[in-house]
Amino acid sequence: MTIRHHPSDETLAAYAAGTLDLGRRVVVASHLERCAACRRFVRGAEQVGGVMLEDLSPAPMSEHALARTLARIDREHSRQPAKPVANEPGLPACLKPYEMGRWRWVGPGVEMRPILLPESGNVRVFLLKAGPGTRLPQHTHEGSELTSILVGSFHHEGGDFFAGDFEEADGDVEHRPIVGTDMACICLVALEGQLKLSGFIGALLNPFVRL
Numbered sequence: 202m203t204i205r206h207h208p209s210d211e212t213l214a215a216y217a218a219g220t221l222d223l224g225r226r227v228v229v230a231s232h233l234e235r236c237a238a239c240r241r242f243v244r245g246a247e248q249v250g251g252v253m254l255e256d257l258s259p260a261p262m263s264e265h266a267l268a269r270t271l272a273r274i275d276r277e278h279s280r281q282p283a284k285p286v287a288n289e290p291g292l293p294a295c296l297k298p299y300e301m302g303r304w305r306w307v308g309p310g311v312e313m314r315p316i317l318l319p320e321s322g323n324v325r326v327f328l329l330k331a332g333p334g335t336r337l338p339q340h341t342h343e344g345s346e347l348t349s350i351l352v353g354s355f356h357h358e359g360g361d362f363f364a365g366d367f368e369e370a371d372g373d374v375e376h377r378p379i380v381g382t383d384m385a386c387i388c389l390v391a392l393e394g395q396l397k398l399s400g401f402i403g404a405l406l407n408p409f410v411r412l
C-alpha cells in the first residue's frame with residue numbers, strides 16, 4: 202500500500218541529527234521501517250550533518266576523554282531493560298528492546314498499552330488499539346502528538362490514514378478520528394503532555410483517563 206502521510210521534514214531532520222527525545226525517536230523509527238522515501242531523506246540529512254562535522258576544526262581532547270565516553274556508553278547500555286518482552290506479533294522491530302505494560306481499558310472499544318522507555322521525560326509512548334468503526338473521543342493535546350499507524354486505518358477531518366502512514370498533530374488540532382470498519386486499528390503514539398478530551402464522551406471519560 203502506498204504511504205501518503207509522512208513525518209514533517211523538521212521531524213526527520215531532528216531524527217537524523219539525533220536531537221529527538223527517545224519517545225519520538227521510537228515512533229519515527231517505526232515509520233522508517235516501512236517507508237523507503239523517509240529512510241532516504243534521513244540518510245541524506247545524516248550525510249549533510251557528517252560533512253558539517255568534518256568542516257569543524259578539531260578541538261583538543263582532554264586526557265581520559267575517550268575512557269570517560271566509553272564508560273558512559275557502558276552505563277547507558279546497562280540501563281536498558283533486562284528482559285525485552287515487546288514481542289506481540291506485527292510490532293515494529295524498534296520496540297523490541299523495550300518492556301511494555303499491560304493493555305488497559307481507556308474507553309468503549311479502546312485500549313492502550315504503555316511502552317516503558319528508560320528515559321521519556323514529558324513524552325509518553327503507548328500502543329493504542331481501537332475496534333472496527335470506533336469513534337474516538339474528540340480531543341486536543343497540550344503538546345505534540347506523533348502517531349504511526351501499524352495496523353488498520355482511521356479517518357478524520359485531516360484525511361484518511363492507513364497502516365504505514367504517520368500523523369503529526371500539535372495542540373491546535375482538534376480531531377475526532379473514526380476507525381475503519383473492516384478491522385481494529387493499532388497505532389504507536391508519542392504524546393507530549395496530557396490528552397484533553399472534549400465533547401460528551403470526553404466529559405464522561407476525562408476524570409478517568411490519564412494516558
Ligand SMILES: [Zn+2]
Pocket residue numbers: 204206207208232236238239240
Ligand atoms: Zn515516510
